[in-house]
Amino acid sequence: MEMKRIAVLPGDGIGPEVMQVALKILDAVQSKYNVCFDYRHALVGGAAWNDYGSHLPEETLKICRESDAILFGSVGGPVREQDTDKWRGVEVHSLLGLRKAFELYANLRPAKLYPALAFASPLRSDISQKGFDILVVRELTGGIYFGQPKGRRGSGDAETAFDTMLYSRAEIRRIAKVAFEVAQKRRRKVTSVDKANVLTTMVFWRQVVEETAREYPDVEYEPMYVDNAAMQLTKNPQQFDVMLCGNMFGDILSDEAAALTGSLGMLPSASIGMGKFGMYEPGGGSAPDIAGQGIANPIAQILSAAMLLRYSFGMIAATEDIEHAVETVLNDGYRTADIWQKGNRKVGTAEMGDQILKRLES
Numbered sequence: 188m189e190m191k192r193i194a195v196l197p198g199d200g201i202g203p204e205v206m207q208v209a210l211k212i213l214d215a216v217q218s219k220y221n222v223c224f225d226y227r228h229a230l231v232g233g234a235a236w237n238d239y240g241s242h243l244p245e246e247t248l249k250i251c252r253e254s255d256a257i258l259f260g261s262v263g264g265p266v267r268e269q270d271t272d273k274w275r276g277v278e279v280h281s282l283l284g285l286r287k288a289f290e291l292y293a294n295l296r297p298a299k300l301y302p303a304l305a306f307a308s309p310l311r312s313d314i315s316q317k318g319f320d321i322l323v324v325r326e327l328t329g330g331i332y333f334g335q336p337k338g339r340r341g342s343g344d345a346e347t348a349f350d351t352m353l354y355s356r357a358e359i360r361r362i363a364k365v366a367f368e369v370a371q372k373r374r375r376k377v378t379s380v381d382k383a384n385v386l387t388t389m390v391f392w393r394q395v396v397e398e399t400a401r402e403y404p405d406v407e408y409e410p411m412y413v414d415n416a417a418m419q420l421t422k423n424p425q426q427f428d429v430m431l432c433g434n435m436f437g438d439i440l441s442d443e444a445a446a447l448t449g450s451l452g453m454l455p456s457a458s459i460g461m462g463k464f465g466m467y468e469p470g471g472g473s474a475p476d477i478a479g480q481g482i483a484n485p486i487a488q489i490l491s492a493a494m495l496l497r498y499s500f501g502m503i504a505a506t507e508d509i510e511h512a513v514e515t516v517l518n519d520g521y522r523t524a525d526i527w528q529k530g531n532r533k534v535g536t537a538e539m540g541d542q543i544l545k546r547l548e549s
């Protein structure tokens with residue numbers, strides 16, 4: 188039997204409780220698809236601080252290095268404790284640290300409006316009723332988040348702060364290729380988001396993406412300014428299939444697209460690099476306010492595990508199996524508090540998991 192190693196990093200807040208449910212789903216996949224998962228648990232974020240005095244200890248990195256993929260929960264602490272050593276910079280240290288350490292340059296963030304959840308979308312109902320299925324492909328290890336130099340100098344009124352937006356041709360090309368290749372497996376359209384009317388970096392971005400687009404004549408290519416893209420998302424989200432973005436624009440637009448689905452607790456994400464190795468995490472965050480209550484929605488974590496099976500292990504049938512089970516449970520009316528509506532059956536974290544499990548095993 189094939190053995191695959193998964194580094195399991197539950198992190199903080201609701202991370203551990205939704206992770207527990209996702210692992211149950213993976214266990215069911217093991218028996219159904221005759222594979223063997225070797226889970227290696229490791230600490231990250233605030234959860235690592237007490238033992239290691241670091242948000243991303245070397246031991247955790249080592250476990251990740253020895254694994255085939257990382258299943259990540261979430262990191263972050265309560266708002267009122269944000270300015271303590273334990274929590275200061277926790278997201279940047281853990282997430283940006285892992286992305287950079289493994290050169291996970293491509294971030295895939297699906298934003299799919301489930302018909303059963305259209306009521307939760309902030310969009311006007313005539314727009315949300317049509318549904319949408321968008322994949323934001325965000326460049327994750329370059330751009331203004333990582334560009335050097337960055338810093339502060341001077342003092343008083345003359346004090347300045349600066350960051351550098353910088354992209355190389357190789358960086359743009361490799362992320363553009365990811366976007367065109369996933370689009371080939373979807374609805375064959377790439378909208379590349381830029382600000383080529385103002386920024387030199389983005390003129391270059393548009394030029395390199397255009398060059399790359401010519402290698403994919405079967406995929407429709409369209410450039411769009413970021414301000415327009417933000418607006419088009421709310422007016423006509425159906426026009427988008429794959430949205431290709433640099434690091435900062437992808438950060439912003441992926442949150443916007445996620446919010447339009449009405450259910451942050453539903454959205455998974457994948458961060459991948461050159462090979463099959465990747466890191467998979469829910470989009471929603473650690474939600475410390477509801478941690479430990481057993482009410483968090485485990486679906487984002489479950490769908491992240493499904494993305495892991497797809498992109499790192501190539502287990503497409505198992506992925507679709509999980510996605511189908513999730514959709515069936517929603518159609519059957521089972522809802523955690525975040526996506527609950529009158530007339531639905533309200534369930535907690537564990538029961539939502541069990542309902543999905545039941546359909547997966549049938």
Ligand code: IPM
Pocket residue numbers: 278279282283438
């Ligand atoms: C995200 C987050 C991170 C980012 C932060 C927490 C560093 O917003 O994953 O989108 O900006 O990438």
Ligand code: MG
Pocket residue numbers: 438439442
């Ligand atoms: Mg973000």
